[in-house]
Amino acid sequence: xxxxxxxxxxxxxxxxxxxxxxxxxxxxxxxxxxxxxxxxxxxxxxxxxxxxxxxxxxxxxxxxxxxxxxxxxxxxxxxxxxxxxxxxxxxxxxxxxxxxxxxxxxxxxxxxx
Amino acid sequence: xxxxxxxxxxxxxxxxxxxxxxxxxxxxxxxxxxxxxxxxxxxxxxxxxxxxxxxxxxxxxxxxxxxxxxxxxxxxxxxxxxxxxxxxxxxxxxxxxxxxxxxxxxxxxxxxxxx
Numbered sequence: 001x002x003x004x005x006x007x008x009x010x011x012x013x014x015x016x017x018x019x020x021x022x023x024x025x026x027x028x029x030x031x032x033x034x035x036x037x038x039x040x041x042x043x044x045x046x047x048x049x050x051x052x053x054x055x056x057x058x059x060x061x062x063x064x065x066x067x068x069x070x071x072x073x074x075x076x077x078x079x080x081x082x083x084x085x086x087x088x089x090x091x092x093x094x095x096x097x098x099x100x101x102x103x104x105x106x107x108x109x110x111x112x113x
Numbered sequence: 114x115x116x117x118x119x120x121x122x123x124x125x126x127x128x129x130x131x132x133x134x135x136x137x138x139x140x141x142x143x144x145x146x147x148x149x150x151x152x153x154x155x156x157x158x159x160x161x162x163x164x165x166x167x168x169x170x171x172x173x174x175x176x177x178x179x180x181x182x183x184x185x186x187x188x189x190x191x192x193x194x195x196x197x198x199x200x201x202x203x204x205x206x207x208x209x210x211x212x213x214x215x216x217x218x219x220x221x222x223x224x225x226x227x228x
Contacts, residue, residue: 045157103219 003027004091006104013079014112021074021107023089032072033090034063037106046074046087076109084111115139117206117220125226126194134189134223138206142218144168145187146207147179150222151200159202162187191225199227 005024013019023032034046047056049065049072056063060077076083090103118137126132138145147159158171162181170177176192185206191198205219 004089004104006087006089006107008107009105010108010110012110012112015080016078019076019079019109021087021089021109023072023074023091023104025070025091027070029065029069029072029091031091032063032065032069034072034074035088035090035103037086037088079109079111081111081113084109117204117218119202119204119220119223121223122221123224123226125228127228128194128196130194132191132194132198132225134191134202134204134225135186136189136204136206136220137186138204139218142206142208143185144207145181145185146205147187147189148203148205149173149200150203151197160189194227196227199225201225 003026007022007024011019011021023034030050032049034048036044036046046061047058047063049056049063052065052067052069054065060080060083062075062077063072064075065072072089074087074089086106086108088103088106115137117139120135124132124134136145136147144161144163146161149157149159151157157173159173159177160167160171160179161169162179165181165183167179167181177189178192179187179189181187187204189202189204201222201224203219203222207218
């Protein structure tokens with residue numbers, strides 16, 4: 001079965017600092033999703049990557065999928081307290097046939113003002 | 114330790130019918146979340162239950178409802194089914210301690226097909 005490893009498990013940064021969260025798969029990723037969990041709001045969809053080498057940005061968050069499609073990184077520039085939460089990567093390793101997603105265990109991000 | 118279990122794994126209904134999906138959280142977890150993943154879309158938050166109460170709901174019509182039982186298991190009901198309700202429904206559980214949710218553990222999902 002698809003296994004996703006996220007690192008680090010938790011991260012504490014000072015406001016304004018940059019940070020990177022990694023997501024590594026043992027298998028080729030057909031679709032890689034990044035989610036953020038905020039308190040009381042469930043998961044918030046951030047971005048989806050499908051092609052090797054693909055990079056997407058939204059505001060101060062950039063996600064990349066490597067050429068081999070086995071690793072993704074999420075980079076936050078000039079972090080803010082609003083970025084705090086749990087970041088989850090999820091992957092579809094089925095080739096898109098059943099949309100069953102496997103998720104990493106998440107990275108807990110704390111941003112100190 | 115058993116993970117989050119969902120039933121049924123697949124369900125086929127016709128328009129206008131009602132569907133009931135069930136979820137058993139990991140032992141000790143008090144929070145249950147329901148998500149919908151429709152074709153080509155990311156997860157969409159449906160409902161969050163904790164200690165038997167609905168804590169929050171996403172942007173879904175009232176025909177999506179649910180409940181959490183005293184043993185923390187949960188049920189999602191979808192009334193008056195529409196074709197666009199066809200989706201994978203994921204349940205997740207977590208500890209809810211001091212106002213912060215812990216790591217989410219997801220079930221395998223229930224695939225609902227509406228014909």
